[in-house]
Amino acid sequence: MAKTTKMKLLELMVLKEDVSAVIEYIGKRESFQFQSKENQKKKSDGELAQKISNVDSQLYDELCNIYKDLGFEDNNFDLKKSSVPTDEERNQITKLISAYRDLQQKIQEENENFTKVDAAYTEAMAFSNLQVSFSELDHLSFLSLKIGKISESDFDVLKNALEGTAVVIPLGNVKSHILVASSKKNRFALDAELKKVHFVEMTVPQDFKGVPESVLDGLKNKKFEAEQMLEELKTEKANFAQTHKEKLIRLISSLAIAVQIEKVKQNLESTELVYRIAGWIPAKECESYMKDLDNLTESRIAIRAYEPFEVPAILSGKEEVPVKLTHGKFVHSFERMIFSYGSPVYGTIDPTPWVALFFTLLFGIMFGDCGQGLVLLLMGILMSKKVLDMGKWNQFSPIFMAVGISSSIMGLLTGEFFGTEELLEPFAHWVTGLFGKPHAPIVKLMPSSDPKSIYVMFGVFGVAVAIGFVINTCGLIINIINNIIRKRYGEALFGKNGLAGAIFFWYVIALVLRMVLLHHSPQVYDWVIICVSLFFAAFASPFERLLSGEKPLLENGFGTYLISSIVEVIEVISGYLSNTVSFVRVGAFALSHAVLNFTIMTLTSLCGGKGTVGGIIVMIIGNALIVVLEGMIVAIQVVRLQYYEFFSKFFHETGKEFTPFKFEIEK
Numbered sequence: 013m014a015k016t017t018k019m020k021l022l023e024l025m026v027l028k029e030d031v032s033a034v035i036e037y038i039g040k041r042e043s044f045q046f047q048s049k050e051n052q053k054k055k056s057d058g059e060l061a062q063k064i065s066n067v068d069s070q071l072y073d074e075l076c077n078i079y080k081d082l083g084f085e086d087n088n089f090d091l092k093k094s095s096v097p098t099d100e101e102r103n104q105i106t107k108l109i110s111a112y113r114d115l116q117q118k119i120q121e122e123n124e125n126f127t128k129v130d131a132a133y134t135e136a137m138a139f140s141n142l143q144v145s146f147s148e149l150d151h152l153s154f155l156s157l158k159i160g161k162i163s164e165s166d167f168d169v170l171k172n173a174l175e176g177t178a179v180v181i182p183l184g185n186v187k188s189h190i191l192v193a194s195s196k197k198n199r200f201a202l203d204a205e206l207k208k209v210h211f212v213e214m215t216v217p218q219d220f221k222g223v224p225e226s227v228l229d230g231l232k233n234k235k236f237e238a239e240q241m242l243e244e245l246k247t248e249k250a251n252f253a254q255t256h257k258e259k260l261i262r263l264i265s266s267l268a269i270a271v272q273i274e275k276v277k278q279n280l281e282s283t284e285l286v287y288r289i290a291g292w293i294p295a296k297e298c299e300s301y302m303k304d305l306d307n308l309t310e311s312r313i314a315i316r317a318y319e320p321f322e323v324p325a326i327l328s329g330k331e332e333v334p335v336k337l338t339h340g341k342f343v344h345s346f347e348r349m350i351f352s353y354g355s356p357v358y359g360t361i362d363p364t365p366w367v368a369l370f371f372t373l374l375f376g377i378m379f380g381d382c383g384q385g386l387v388l389l390l391m392g393i394l395m396s397k398k399v400l401d402m403g404k405w406n407q408f409s410p411i412f413m414a415v416g417i418s419s420s421i422m423g424l425l426t427g428e429f430f431g432t433e434e435l436l437e438p439f440a441h442w443v444t445g446l447f448g449k450p451h452a453p454i455v456k457l458m459p460s461s462d463p464k465s466i467y468v469m470f471g472v473f474g475v476a477v478a479i480g481f482v483i484n485t486c487g488l489i490i491n492i493i494n495n496i497i498r499k500r501y502g503e504a505l506f507g508k509n510g511l512a513g514a515i516f517f518w519y520v521i522a523l524v525l526r527m528v529l530l531h532h533s534p535q536v537y538d539w540v541i542i543c544v545s546l547f548f549a550a551f552a553s554p555f556e557r558l559l560s561g562e563k564p565l566l567e568n569g570f571g572t573y574l575i576s577s578i579v580e581v582i583e584v585i586s587g588y589l590s591n592t593v594s595f596v597r598v599g600a601f602a603l604s605h606a607v608l609n610f611t612i613m614t615l616t617s618l619c620g621g622k623g624t625v626g627g628i629i630v631m632i633i634g635n636a637l638i639v640v641l642e643g644m645i646v647a648i649q650v651v652r653l654q655y656y657e658f659f660s661k662f663f664h665e666t667g668k669e670f671t672p673f674k675f676e677i678e679k
Contacts, residue, residue: 014362015497017336018295019670021047021323023288024305025314031280031287032096035273037308038289040092042674043297045334046276047290048325068097068274071105072267076677078112079260082253091675094265096273105263108256115252119245126238133235134186156199158192158206159183159214166209173205189214269675276673292334292670320358333358336670343368345410349651353659354666360494363662368414370483370658371650376418377476378601378646380457381609383430384639385423389416415647422602427453430635431609432622457606473599480595480657481521484588487661488514494662502556505548508584509661512548517588519545550580591657598653601646608638 022044026034038044097105162170167187171180178194194202281288293301302315325331335355337347346368356362379385392412394400427433427440433453440452456468492511495504505511519541526532548555553573554565566573612634619626 014365016356016358016360016362016667017338017670019292019320019333019336019358020295020298021290021318021320022293022298022301023290023316023318026287026289026309027312028282028285028287030309030312031277031289032273033308034289034305034313035276036096036269037304038291039269039272039673039675041301043293043672044301045292045670045672046279047292048331067102068267068270071102071109072264072271074109075105075260075264075267078109079264082249082257082260084253084257084260089261089265089268089677091265091269091677094262094269094675096270097263097266101263101266104259105267108259108263112252115245115249119242119249122238122242122245126235126242129234129238133232134189156194156196156202158202158211160190160192160206161188161212161214162190162206162209164188170205170209170211173208174202178202178205264677268677271678272675291673294336294338332668334670335667337362337364339364342410342414345408346371349654351669353655354663355669356663357494357498357665357667360497360667361490361662363490363659366486366490366658367654370654371411372414372418373479374598374650374653375415375646376422377479377598378649379415379419379605379643380422380426380602381428381430381605381638382420382423382436383428384635384643385416385419385421387416387635387639388412388419388643392416425453425455426457426606427455428457428606428609430631431613431616457603469599469603472602473596476595476597476599476602477592479598480592480653483595483653483658484517484591484661485514487658488517491662491664500560502552502559505559506552506555508549508552508580508587509664510549510552512545512552513584513588516542516545516549516584520588521592546581546584549584551577552580553577594653594657597649601649605638605642605646608642612638 024034164187167180167182167190170190170192174180174192174194177198178192181191181193183189183191192202192206277287298317302317305313305315320326320333323331326333335358337344337350337356339347343365346364349367349371350356350364376385389412391400392409392414395402395406395409395412398406400406423429424436424439427436429435437452440454441450443454444450444452457472488509491509492504492514495501495510503510507513519538523534523538523542527534551573553567553576557563557565557567612631615634616622616627616630619630621627622631
């Protein structure tokens with residue numbers, strides 16, 4: 013069985029002049045995890061950490077802001093192809109920022125100019141229809157007039173509030189400038205309503221009768237010119253974005269590397285001339301690392317590699333060896349399922365290949381349809397080629413292809429192709445004809461009036477339970493081997509998930525099969541084996557402590573031990589029973605999938621059959637719903653079975669996932 017990737021601790025003593033180049037190499041290699049800072053020696057009071065370069069950090073922030081301001085949202089940054097910026101590139105960055113600042117300044121000034129011109133033109137238009145001297149109107153005996161500004165949204169509110177007591181007239185083409193007329197006896201009520209809408213009274217020249225046409229035309233032309241200038245500057249900004257996008261990406265990438273190198277340097281142990289870098293790498297990369305770093309620094313570096321058992325922090329339990337899993341593309345796509353539950357402990361069995369196998373098998377059984385499986389396979393292929401862009405889900409394209417293939421194979425056995433059985437009948441006749449009388453389908457799951465179909469149903473459940481037995485057994489074996497690897501012999505031999513529990517589980521299953529298939533009756537030795545294995549599975553605590561050398565053997569006294577062990581007996585029996593019976597759901601979902609297909613075909617027939625427009629629509633919509641909704645439900649059920657029936661056997665402790673240092677665009 014494959015174990016987690018073997019790791020080594022690499023210690024580097026690097027001269028000050030080489031440290032940036034070494035960190036850049038580490039970041040681009042993306043397979044070096046810095047040792048936990050708490051396990052490194054603290055700097056003395058005289059050793060001050062370097063400060064991150066304020067210049068590079070500021071330039072980086074400004075370039076990122078420009079990139080976002082120009083409307084770029086994609087993060088098409090390949091930092092592996094970038095390097096720390098040269099002095100010439102820093103000059104380019106400074107000039108680029110300066111040019112963009114000047115452009116932004118022009119846009120801001122022109123925006124302000126347009127706002128002023130537009131406001132002047134709007135106010136002039138407000139008075140353009142006022143052809144009687146306002147001073148004459150203002151001195152009327154019975155009429156109170158007010159001219160001012162309100163929010164356009166409040167115009168209708170004010171008009172409704174003053175209906176019957178005052179007249180509200182918009183001035184010009186907008187409702188923000190108004191003339192309000194009311195009788196003088198209602199002026200106090202008028203003032204109260206105007207106050208509610210934040211009315212701002214405007215001062216009108218004494219003999220003002222309106223705005224001359226020449227003035228209006230001049231203001232209109234100024235507004236048009238300001239609009240034109242603003243549009244030209246916006247076009248210039250768009251051209252700037254198009255022209256400088258690639259350069260921005262390149263310079264941002266370079267600065268990102270420079271900033272992160274300085275951050276790393278700040279946290280390293282150092283003297284005036286030498287830096288110490290320590291971190292974990294996969295053991296198989298150790299030789300190439302040492303060779304590359306020696307060439308990079310022209311042999312001005314001291315390197316030492318440590319096995320995990322040689323690291324004091326590991327021996328004392330203050331640090332854990334990070335866990336890395338090494339797989340091909342297919343199995344690698346299942347790693348997130350492992351790490352979402354927990355990381356395996358370093359040096360133990362890697363369960364990912366088993367998860368990949370069981371997930372693919374169980375999904376195929378529960379989602380058996382050749383046509384629908386081919387849809388999932390096609391989706392996986394399109395996702396892998398990035399024709400179908402589903403964001404982060406594209407990394408799981410191998411899973412889609414795998415479950416698509418397994419579902420298609422199951423569909424070939426059950427004869428289902430988008431719910432129909434006719435298309436695959438020739439294939440079924442050919443296969444079954446090799447072994448006797450031809451018939452279709454090979455395995456019939458569709459509802460049938462044939463009394464023998466009940467045996468098929470129980471057969472499906474039996475296969476599901478058998479698969480559950482295999483999965484549970486694999487989990488138990490992994491747990492036993494893991495404990496032997498870690499020299500925890502007590503846990504390997506005793507307990508529910510140890511050898512004692514495994515023997516109890518296996519023997520009970522074997523006895524049931526003997527009774528059902530061979531009609532054997534239980535013998536005395538059967539009960540002896542079952543009772544002894546159950547005893548060591550449930551009453552394991554003192555035996556585990558004895559092998560591990562712990563004292564006292566009964567940690568909390570005999571009474572507590574007896575009660576907890578009796579409860580553990582119930583837990584062992586019910587646990588193994590539920591772990592096995594839980595897999596009946598696999599058969600249930602296989603049958604329900606067949607029933608859903610049968611339902612879709614029935615609805616298709618009611619709508620005129622497969623050759624009619626209505627029937628075709630029902631088939632397309634029905635199969636789409638099955639692929640999306642039932643596909644999600646089946647995936648959830650498979651994950652649930654993995655977590656609770658498989659992982660629970662050996663995932664009693666978790667390790668620390670390997671997270672190598674790499675350069676990233678910091679958001």
